[in-house]
Amino acid sequence: MSCKCNIIPKYVKDILVVDGFLDNQIMTGSLEIDKFFRLQKTQRSLKLISGFATAPATGTAARTICNCKNTKTFHKHVVIKEGGPNVADPDANLAYEYAGVVRDYYKNVLGRNSLDNNGLNLEFNIHYDKAYDNAFWNGEVMVFGDGDGHMFDHFVKGLDVIGHELTHGVVQYTAGLTDDEFPGTLNEHVADVFGTVIKQYHKGQNAQTADWLIGDEIVLPAFPGKALRSMKAPGTAFNNDPQPDNMANYKPWNGDPHLNNGIPNRAFYLVAAGGAAIHGLDTPLAGKLWYQALLILKPNSNFKDLYNAVHQKATDMATASVLPANAAAVVDNAFKTVGII
Amino acid sequence: MKFNFSVTGGIAGLTRTLNDDADALPPSYAKLFTLITKVDSNAIKPRNPLARDMFVYKLSFDTDGKHTQLVFSDDNIPSQFEPLISYLRQKAV
Ligand SMILES: [Zn+2]
Numbered sequence: 001m002s003c004k005c006n007i008i009p010k011y012v013k014d015i016l017v018v019d020g021f022l023d024n025q026i027m028t029g030s031l032e033i034d035k036f037f038r039l040q041k042t043q044r045s046l047k048l049i050s051g052f053a054t055a056p057a058t059g060t061a062a063r064t065i066c067n068c069k070n071t072k073t074f075h076k077h078v079v080i081k082e083g084g085p086n087v088a089d090p091d092a093n094l095a096y097e098y099a100g101v102v103r104d105y106y107k108n109v110l111g112r113n114s115l116d117n118n119g120l121n122l123e124f125n126i127h128y129d130k131a132y133d134n135a136f137w138n139g140e141v142m143v144f145g146d147g148d149g150h151m152f153d154h155f156v157k158g159l160d161v162i163g164h165e166l167t168h169g170v171v172q173y174t175a176g177l178t179d180d181e182f183p184g185t186l187n188e189h190v191a192d193v194f195g196t197v198i199k200q201y202h203k204g205q206n207a208q209t210a211d212w213l214i215g216d217e218i219v220l221p222a223f224p225g226k227a228l229r230s231m232k233a234p235g236t237a238f239n240n241d242p243q244p245d246n247m248a249n250y251k252p253w254n255g256d257p258h259l260n261n262g263i264p265n266r267a268f269y270l271v272a273a274g275g276a277a278i279h280g281l282d283t284p285l286a287g288k289l290w291y292q293a294l295l296i297l298k299p300n301s302n303f304k305d306l307y308n309a310v311h312q313k314a315t316d317m318a319t320a321s322v323l324p325a326n327a328a329a330v331v332d333n334a335f336k337t338v339g340i341i
Numbered sequence: 342m343k344f345n346f347s348v349t350g351g352i353a354g355l356t357r358t359l360n361d362d363a364d365a366l367p368p369s370y371a372k373l374f375t376l377i378t379k380v381d382s383n384a385i386k387p388r389n390p391l392a393r394d395m396f397v398y399k400l401s402f403d404t405d406g407k408h409t410q411l412v413f414s415d416d417n418i419p420s421q422f423e424p425l426i427s428y429l430r431q432k433a434v
Contacts, residue, residue, distance in 0.1 A: 137393045165352070168393040215353065229354075259354060
């Protein structure tokens with residue numbers, strides 16, 4: 001049995017009816033309203049979904065780890081709840097630990113209370129399906145496969161993978177970037193950014209000592225490379241890695257939002273690590289800058305919008321002495337280098 | 342019946358394909374394949390637009406001179422066909 005949960009909590013549906021956004025006729029059946037919402041990709045619906053800040057707390061940012069037992073069933077077999085002891089399954093313990101690392105980074109460094117900034121509880125479903133080479137965010141929960149054992153290891157072993165998937169939740173509740181070409185690519189970019197920022201934070205690395213690889217901890221010897229992506233040198237993570245590192249080599253849209261995110265990924269790397277003649281901000285401050293930019297992006301933002309948001313926030317944060325005085329120049333250098341401006 | 346199957350997307354963004362003949366599938370999957378060719382592509386429920394990094398599965402085949410392509414995501418595969426899609430995914434390279 002797959003997840004049959006409704007994506008819109010009942011109290012939110014009630015609010016929408018009261019506020020006149022939806023009429024009662026539509027609201028009569030939860031299946032109909034959920035189908036309605038699943039079909040909505042407009043800015044209005046995403047803004048509504050993300051506008052829960054004034055609603056009662058949705059949770060306590062508590063972690064729950066569920067074991068799918070190599071089926072596609074979510075929720076059913078709870079193995080660890082918040083505060084519970086370690087269990088015999090090392091994947092469950094690791095998922096619990098890494099979920100805490102990501103949650104605590106957002107709380108302690110960025111001041112964000114879980115994905116929705118309102119205490120949303122975090123559910124991880126591990127051991128999903130058989131030989132499943134993937135991890136995903138389904139709009140409500142995180143899901144992790146065990147890999148095929150040849151090319152891919154268990155996906156919970158990658159802190160950057162867990163940071164990436166949880167950040168999709170953050171994006172959902174902030175900018176609400178759609179899955180169209182540019183906003184979809186930016187969504188994957190932001191997920192990679194915080195995947196690597198959190199990995200560096202946890203390992204005590206900085207922009208100069210980090211490897212800037214995404215997914216290096218979940219690839220096995222049969223995988224033809226060292227990672228899924230390189231933010232420092234896009235296009236070099238594995239044999240025939242198609243990622244461009246510059247707008248001059250932008251690949252025609254094929255529906256995959258991971259294809260061209262190497263371009264903004266390298267811009268982030270350059271802001272953190274600096275270029276030939278300019279010092280970077282280092283990863284912690286670059287992460288704070290990108291988070292502030294994320295908060296002013298729109299569901300249909302493109303690469304230039306990302307630049308404008310990062311530049312604006314770099315200026316604001318330098319004025320407030322949060323960033324060095326030359327922060328906007330560092331940003332300009334990075335985005336020029338990758339051809340976005 | 343010849344068919345083409347592909348898996349794209351996922352956090353890795355990789356593409357895997359399988360070109361095979363349904364008659365060569367193990368009997369239980371061949372039976373499911375016969376059934377899946379009767380699925381109305383318009384009846385497949387839409388995937389959740391809020392989901393990210395799910396796989397996209399495309400299954401193409403010809404029946405009675407008509408070309409059909411079925412597209413699924415991890416969250417909208419009809420439950421009776423999940424074993425078939427899972428099997429094809431693991432065979433795709
Ligand atoms: Zn992603």
